[in-house]
Amino acid sequence: MTNEELWKAVLGEMELSLSRANFTTWFKNTSILSRDKNCVLVSVPNGFIKEWLENKFNRKILDSIRTLTPEIREIRYAIGRPKIELLKQDFSKIIMDNEIEEKSDAAQDADVDKQTNLNKKYTFESFVVGSNNELAHAAALRVTRELGKLYNPLFLYGGVGLGKTHLLQAIGNKVSNENKDKKVLYISAERLTADIVESIGNKTIEDLKNRYSKLDLLMIDDVQFIAGKVKTQDIVFSTFNELYGKNKQILLSSDRPPQAIPALEERLKSRFQGGMIADVGIPDFETRLAILKMKVSEKGASLEEDILSYVATHIQKNVRELEGALNRVVAFSQIYNKVPDLKEVKNILNAYLNTPYRKTSPQVILRSVADFYSISSNDLLKRSRKKEVVKPRQVAMFLLREETKLSFPEIGQKLGGRDHSTVIHACEKIRGETSMDENLKQELVLIKERVYNSFEK
Numbered sequence: 366m367t368n369e370e371l372w373k374a375v376l377g378e379m380e381l382s383l384s385r386a387n388f389t390t391w392f393k394n395t396s397i398l399s400r401d402k403n404c405v406l407v408s409v410p411n412g413f414i415k416e417w418l419e420n421k422f423n424r425k426i427l428d429s430i431r432t433l434t435p436e437i438r439e440i441r442y443a444i445g446r447p448k449i450e451l452l453k454q455d456f457s458k459i460i461m462d463n464e465i466e467e468k469s470d471a472a473q474d475a476d477v478d479k480q481t482n483l484n485k486k487y488t489f490e491s492f493v494v495g496s497n498n499e500l501a502h503a504a505a506l507r508v509t510r511e512l513g514k515l516y517n518p519l520f521l522y523g524g525v526g527l528g529k530t531h532l533l534q535a536i537g538n539k540v541s542n543e544n545k546d547k548k549v550l551y552i553s554a555e556r557l558t559a560d561i562v563e564s565i566g567n568k569t570i571e572d573l574k575n576r577y578s579k580l581d582l583l584m585i586d587d588v589q590f591i592a593g594k595v596k597t598q599d600i601v602f603s604t605f606n607e608l609y610g611k612n613k614q615i616l617l618s619s620d621r622p623p624q625a626i627p628a629l630e631e632r633l634k635s636r637f638q639g640g641m642i643a644d645v646g647i648p649d650f651e652t653r654l655a656i657l658k659m660k661v662s663e664k665g666a667s668l669e670e671d672i673l674s675y676v677a678t679h680i681q682k683n684v685r686e687l688e689g690a691l692n693r694v695v696a697f698s699q700i701y702n703k704v705p706d707l708k709e710v711k712n713i714l715n716a717y718l719n720t721p722y723r724k725t726s727p728q729v730i731l732r733s734v735a736d737f738y739s740i741s742s743n744d745l746l747k748r749s750r751k752k753e754v755v756k757p758r759q760v761a762m763f764l765l766r767e768e769t770k771l772s773f774p775e776i777g778q779k780l781g782g783r784d785h786s787t788v789i790h791a792c793e794k795i796r797g798e799t800s801m802d803e804n805l806k807q808e809l810v811l812i813k814e815r816v817y818n819s820f821e822k
Contacts (some may be wrong), residue, residue, distance in 0.1 A: 368397040371433060372407075379422070379687050384525055384587050387469035389484070390556045393477070393802055404439045405430060413559060415442045434487050448735040466623045481541060482551045483698075487534035493659055495652025498528060498653055505532045509539045510612060512547075512582065516641035518605075518615035522622050522807075523645035524814040526685030529618040532645070533584045536616060540582055547581040563632035565596070567598045577604045584616040588637075592739065593628035607638050625808050627739040627753065644807060647814075651686055653677040666695045679714070682814060690714055723815055725768050725780050733815040734761040737808070746781035764812065766792050 372395075380388045391414060398406045406481045407426075409415045418426070419442055431438050441543055477484050494502045501521050505529045506688065508516050519536075521529045541549050552560075564573040572736075577583065586746040597653055610703070619626060623637035623645075648656065654677040661668055680687045697705055697713050705713065735742045745758050758780060766788070773785035780788070800808045 366433060368400060371400075371405075371430065372397045374433055375426060375429045377689065377692070379425070381685060382425075384530065385552075387553060389477070390553050391422065398443060400434075400437070401611060402436060404441060404506050405437055406441050406443055409444055410719075411562065412444055415444055418442055421503045425619050427507055432489055456478045464796060469700055478541075481537060483534050483537045483541065483548045483549070485538060486540055487531045491659065492528065492531055492535055492662070493652055493656045495648050495655070496534075497646035497652060501529075501532060501645050504641050504643050505536050508616070509536055509543075510542060513612040513614040517609065517612075518617055518640040520578045520623060520637050520640065520642045521616075521618045521645055522620065522642070523682070524620060524647065526683040527645045527647065528684055529645050530586055533586060533616050533618055537582060537584055540614075543580075547553050548579055549582040550577075550580050550583075551586070552586040553586045553704060554588050554597075557585060557601075558591060558594055561597050561600055563822065570599045570600075574600060574604065579594075580608065580613060582614045582616070584618075586618050587619045587620070589621065589626045591629070598630050598633055602630070602633055602636070605633075609636075619732075621737075621808060621811055622804055623806060646810075647682055648684065650677055650681075653681070656684060657689060660691055661695075664695055666698060667704060668694065668698070669704070669707075671707055672705070675707060675710060676714070725769065727769055730768060730816055731761055731779070733812055734764065735810050737815060748781065759795055760809070760812065762788050762791040763795035764809070764816070768813070768816065 373444055376392055376395075379392060383391075383506075386619060394410045395414075395418075396408050398408045400406065409418060423440060427437070427440050430440070435734070442624050448734070475594050476486060477756075491500075492502065501523075504516050504519055508519050521532060523529055535547050536550050540547055543666075550820070551719065556717045560573060561570070564570040577600075585591075585601070588601075591601055605615060619639060622642060624635070654673060657673045661673070676690050676694070677802045680690050693713055694705060694710055697709070720795065731745055735745060740757060744754050745761055747754070748756075762780060763777055765771055765779060766773070771779070773788040777783040777785050795805070799809065
């Protein structure tokens with residue numbers, strides 16, 4: 366396996382576990398420079414990304430590499446492309462194909478505009494509309510026609526890999542293409558936070574704020590990540606007010622509606638709810654099938670209808686996973702120069718489809734609930750009556766009953782030894798509120814998605 370093939374496999378695994386925005390932020394323009402018997406050297410574009418990969422993703426990257434090359438024991442990161450002389454101290458033999466690397470980098474750079482951060486492949490034409498995203502799609506199109514005048518801000522929310530980033534960038538690309546004079550910027554909340562931290566350190570924070578205040582269209586992806594970050598929230602709030610006051614358009618996305626984002630300041634929640642809020646839900650079978658057909662056409666591949674139907678039937682929760690499964694089938698077709706039959710596809714996707722949906726456990730549920738509400742699992746077990754803990758605890762009791770079928774006394778024991786009558790009350794309360802509270806209903810959907818996409822360690 367070549368270095369390029371190995372890194373493509375790693376990137377494929379990382380992309381499945383991260384939002385599109387986070388994946389692009391941390392893994393764009395990375396590659397394997399070289400490797401020897403025990404160590405891999407990875408090229409990164411700057412020191413900030415080097416530090417982030419070392420501290421946040423190193424274990425995951427190493428695990429991914431070792432599934433393909435078990436002899437690897439260490440990963441090192443280097444900024445840019447070090448000269449071969451500098452690498453000799455770590456590797457006895459280095460083979461670098463600069464021409465291939467340059468072409469690869471050029472291709473990646475061609476997809477993403479450096480001024481706007483927009484990926485040109487995200488367009489309205491390549492977005493498949495279904496019952497799960499009709500409202501969000503219609504609102505997005507309307508925004509492009511009445512920029513800053515209607516649906517400001519437009520707030521899209523929904524689970525991971527369902528198309529929020531695609532819609533945000535489709536708006537940005539359409540506005541940029543039709544209005545060359547418009548200043549447009551797409552940025553993930555994590556990248557925004559990193560820029561703010563860097564600007565504070567360099568004492569250029571006013572320059573950053575001035576740059577943002579001149580935008581005609583600002584898109585912040587995964588905005589839930591600014592929760593709890595005081596300085597970031599301050600700057601987002603002031604920028605929001607300035608742009609809004611000038612009738613400039615603001616687009617936001619999150620994995621949950623504004624009022625369900627814990628540790629987000631009330632003043633921001635109020636601003637985020639002041640425009641249009643639209644959810645992007647899980648696609649139905651017909652939409653999943655249409656997505657697969659479009660992706661097959663884009664890849665120039667040819668697959669039988671029964672194969673696409675099989676994939677659409679067995680992968681239901683996440684569009685990104687749907688595309689990941691399709692990529693495996695298409696790769697098989699290209700490697701062996703044949704169109705696989707249904708039996709071969711089942712074998713190709715056997716491990717991929719062996720998801721933990723049937724392995725749900727109380728630990729997974731408690732962890733998923735705690736993560737969603739930004740509290741610790743231990744908080745759920747304590748006797749605290751704080752409202753920020755009481756609701757998550759009741760939700761946990763309800764989901765334990767619904768998803769694991771544990772008895773009420775057993776659930777009580779899982780939640781710090783509580784009486785079964787407390788559990789009954791919590792389950793009845795949550796069940797009753799879901800029939801009237803659409804926000805709570807959506808929260809339960811998002812938490813369940815976390816549960817069914819979690820693996821027991």
